[in-house]
Amino acid sequence: MDSGDIAWVLVSAALVLFMTPGLAFFYGGMDRARNVLNMLMMNFWCLLIVPIVWALGGFSLAQVPFDNDFIGGFDSAFMRGFSITGEDGGGGLATMIFLGMFAVITPALISGAVADRMKFAAWAIFVPAWLLLVFVPVFKWVYGGWLGQRGSLDFAGGTAIHVNAGIAALAAVLVLGKRKGWPTEGHPPHSMPLVMIGTGILWFGWFGFNAGSALAANGQAVQAFANTFFAAAAAGLAWAAVERIRDGHFTNLGAASGIVAGLVAITPCAGFVAGMAPIYIGLVAGVVCCFAVQLKNKAGYDDALDVVGVHFVGGLVGSLLLGFFAEPDFFGIDVKSGLFHDGGLSLLGEQALANGVTIVWSFVVTTIIMLALKATMGVRVTEEVEAAGLDLAEHAETGYHSGAGLGV
Amino acid sequence: MKLITAVIKPFKLDEVQGALKGIGVNGMTITEVQGYGRQSGHTEVYRGTEYTVAFVPKVKVEILADEAQVDAIEEALAAAARTDKIGDGKIWVTDVSSVQRVRTGERGPDAI
Numbered sequence: 001m002d003s004g005d006i007a008w009v010l011v012s013a014a015l016v017l018f019m020t021p022g023l024a025f026f027y028g029g030m031d032r033a034r035n036v037l038n039m040l041m042m043n044f045w046c047l048l049i050v051p052i053v054w055a056l057g058g059f060s061l062a063q064v065p066f067d068n069d070f071i072g073g074f075d076s077a078f079m080r081g082f083s084i085t086g087e088d089g090g091g092g093l094a095t096m097i098f099l100g101m102f103a104v105i106t107p108a109l110i111s112g113a114v115a116d117r118m119k120f121a122a123w124a125i126f127v128p129a130w131l132l133l134v135f136v137p138v139f140k141w142v143y144g145g146w147l148g149q150r151g152s153l154d155f156a157g158g159t160a161i162h163v164n165a166g167i168a169a170l171a172a173v174l175v176l177g178k179r180k181g182w183p184t185e186g187h188p189p190h191s192m193p194l195v196m197i198g199t200g201i202l203w204f205g206w207f208g209f210n211a212g213s214a215l216a217a218n219g220q221a222v223q224a225f226a227n228t229f230f231a232a233a234a235a236g237l238a239w240a241a242v243e244r245i246r247d248g249h250f251t252n253l254g255a256a257s258g259i260v261a262g263l264v265a266i267t268p269c270a271g272f273v274a275g276m277a278p279i280y281i282g283l284v285a286g287v288v289c290c291f292a293v294q295l296k297n298k299a300g301y302d303d304a305l306d307v308v309g310v311h312f313v314g315g316l317v318g319s320l321l322l323g324f325f326a327e328p329d330f331f332g333i334d335v336k337s338g339l340f341h342d343g344g345l346s347l348l349g350e351q352a353l354a355n356g357v358t359i360v361w362s363f364v365v366t367t368i369i370m371l372a373l374k375a376t377m378g379v380r381v382t383e384e385v386e387a388a389g390l391d392l393a394e395h396a397e398t399g400y401h402s403g404a405g406l407g408v
Numbered sequence: 409m410k411l412i413t414a415v416i417k418p419f420k421l422d423e424v425q426g427a428l429k430g431i432g433v434n435g436m437t438i439t440e441v442q443g444y445g446r447q448s449g450h451t452e453v454y455r456g457t458e459y460t461v462a463f464v465p466k467v468k469v470e471i472l473a474d475e476a477q478v479d480a481i482e483e484a485l486a487a488a489a490r491t492d493k494i495g496d497g498k499i500w501v502t503d504v505s506s507v508q509r510v511r512t513g514e515r516g517p518d519a520i
Contacts, residue, residue, distance in 0.1 A: 186459035188452060247453045257455060293455050306455065 001091030004217040009094045012212020015205045016101035020047050020108050022201025026260070027112045029194025030253075030305045032187060034389025035116050036194075036399040042111035042123055046104050053128045054100040055079055062136040063099070069146040071137055095215060102209070106135050106161045112305035113169035116179050116187070117386050120394040122379040126369060130168065134365050138164050138358050151336045151347065152354035153326060155224065156213035158268025158319040159351075159358050166312025167359045168366040169303060175370035176379055178302035180386055187304070192252050199256040203232055206263045210270035220331050224270035228263065231282035235262025238286025254290070261289035261310050265318030269325060272335070277325040285317050319355055323348025409504040409517060410478050414469045415443065416489040416497040421467050427488035428471070431480055435520075439468040447495035466497060472507060474517050 001009070024043035031039045050058070057077035064076040075081060076096075084090035107127045114123070141147040142160040154160055179187070189195055210228045214221035239258025244250045265285030266278055273281065293309030296302065303309065326338035326347055336350065337343025373379050380386075385393040392398060416424060421438065428436065442463035449462040473481055482499055490496055509519040 186457075188454050188459040188461075243453075243456065247456055249453065251453065253454050290456070294457075297457070 001089055001094065001216070003089075005215070006089065006091055006094050008217035008221065009091075009098050009212060009215060012208035013094070013098040013101050015208025016098070016105065016212065017047075017205075019101075019202055019205035019209065020044075020105045022198050022205055023105060023108055023112075024198070025194050026198030026202060026256070027115065027305050029191040029196075029198060030112075030189040031115050032389070033190040033399055034391055036190065036391065037395055037397050038120065038390035039111065039115055041120065041395060042114075042118075043108045045120075045124060046108040046111075046127055049124070049128055050104040050107065050131060051100055053131055054096075054103050058103060058131060058136055059096050059100065061132070062103075062139045063144065068140070069149065071140055098212060098215070102157060102161060103131060103135060103139075106157075106165050107131055109162070109165035109307060109311055110169045110172055113173050113303045113307040114176055115304035116390070117380055118176060119377070119379055119381050120390070122373045122377055125373060125377070126172075129369050130366060133369060134168060134362050135160075135164065138361060141357070142354060147350075147354040147357060150350055150353070152350035153272055153322055153335055153347065154268045154319065154354070155271040156210045156267045158264070158315045158322075159354050162264045162267060162311045162315030163319065163355050164358050164362045166308055166310075166315055167362045169307035170301060170312065171363045171366035172370050173301055173303050175367060175374060178300075179304065180383060182302045183297055189253065195256055196252055199259055203228075203259055203263060206232070206267075210267060214271055220271045220333075223274055223331070227266050227270045227273060227278035229278075231266035231269075231278040231285070232259045232262040234279040234282030235259060235265065235286035235289075238262075238283045239290045242287055242290045257293070257306070257310060258286040258290065261285045261314040264311055264314035265289075265321070267315070268319045269322045271331065272322060272328060273325045274327050274330045277327070281318060281321050281325065284321060285314050288317050289314050316355055319351050320348065323351045409507055409520065410473050410475055411502045411504045412469075412471045412473055412478065412481055412485070412499065413502070414471075414485050414489065414497060414499040415441065415466050416469060416485075417491065417495065418465055418467045420489045420491070421469070423488040424469060424485055427484045428481065431477075431484050433471060433473070433477075433481060435472070437470045439470075441466050441468045445495070445498070464495065472504065472520050474520055 020043055024040045028036045028039045057074055060074055060076035061072045064072045082093045084093060107130050139160045142154050206228055207225055211221045211225035214224055236255045236258035239261060240250050240254040243254040262282040262285050265281050269281055289310050292313040293306040295309060324339045327341045328335045328337055336347035338347055339345060370379060381390060443466055444462060444464055449460055449464055452459050452461055471481060478501060485499055507519040508515050
């Protein structure tokens with residue numbers, strides 16, 4: 001890597017790190033006041049434990065050696081083999097850190113689904129277990145492994161991150177069960193301003209997530225940056241417009257949810273689509289996800305903050321639309337073209353396969369992890385703790401001391 | 409001595425405070441409260457799901473007053489808090505058996 005590339009990758013890595021606190025605020029604001037600190041800590045726990053697991057061997061298993069199709073090894077475990085002198089100039093280490101930020105936020109995405117009722121100790125074990133058994137192999141298959149070699153594309157993690165975490169969220173809540181009182185008792189957001197701050201931080205950080213995934217300061221990074229800008233705006237507009245027409249008002253939560261859905265959907269596409277494509281992808285994602293978040297009410301799974309509706313569905317929509325919009329000629333790279341650029345159905349088929357495999361693996365293994373935790377330490381707090389709030393019971397802290405103490 | 413308690417719309421607090429100052433009331437205590445009367449609550453919509461918010465934010469104002477002042481205070485308070493729309497609130501007056509100013513130990517009307 002030259003100095004320009006290294007500079008951009010390091011900046012991008014810091015941007016992606018900032019997304020996890022952003023996600024924590026996005027979720028925390030949507031959660032109830034008595035559980036806001038538990039939600040923040042579920043996310044910050046990922047910032048504490050995942051870097052350690054990544055250094056011990058997570059990165060190595062997810063990537064090294066690069067010619068393995070299914071799982072890496074231990075060649076780079078314990079931070080072995082990184083050099084900052086010579087030709088590499090620290091590029092390998094920069095990449096390892098950058099990918100580590102993705103490893104942090106991926107399990108954090110799941111926290112929104114299990115909100116309000118999961119034991120913190122169970123979450124603390126779940127995160128490293130899930131990282132090693134689900135994130136690491138899927139990441140390997142998609143990036144350099146057999147799914148990637150067949151020709152499927154995933155620029156910054158639509159399949160490996162959003163579909164993967166989204167379907168895991170569904171598996172987790174099916175084992176965990178519904179919150180007491182759901183869906184009859186309402187669980188409205190306790191702080192919309194917190195949600196909006198979180199959304200802003202996520203969007204800001206996502207420029208590193210997507211444009212940084214070029215792993216270079218080049219034209220592909222510029223286009224990925226532009227796509228991240230346009231798709232999020234289009235999706236926020238689309239979601240809020242649907243709510244305006246369907247429910248009567250242009251809402252903050254609709255705009256915020258749409259922005260995130262658009263960012264999720266453009267993630268797999270960011271370095272492979274150009275022109276007006278990000279706007280079309282964003283519009284589709286905004287409308288589809290706006291309806292997808294209501295599936296839980298009909299199907300009866302309690303995905304508290306809509307991880308399935310936004311991340312799973314948004315990631316899948318983006319990943320499949322890439323089968324239509326991929327335009328490698330524009331980027332001067334040699335990968336499959338989409339249906340709209342004379343590539344036929346081949347890419348769409350590979351996208352469907354890669355996501356299908358990810359869905360099955362992630363759902364099954366996440367279910368096994370959750371069942372194992374349930375059988376050993378238990379995954380749910382007591383009814384009393386659930387009613388009184390997890391902040392006090394699990395962390396001996398209270399989010400807000402002012403106010404009438406109504407515990408809303 | 410009387411305790412005048414009023415529950416009013418929060419955005420009317422400044423006007424109420426000004427009106428009471430204007431007639432010589434030099435102290436009050438306020439509390440942010442939630443409640444409902446005939447107005448009942450309202451609905452909010454998040455991601456397409458409707459939530460009923462039964463308790464509406466209000467401000468409770470408490471004023472200790474000498475009996476002779478009560479009518480004037482009630483009147484000024486009601487005039488300042490009124491919007492003529494549902495949810496304007498209520499004012500009620502209760503007897504107070506004893507008042508003491510903590511700093512000086514004064515008791516009764518002198519403590520007001």
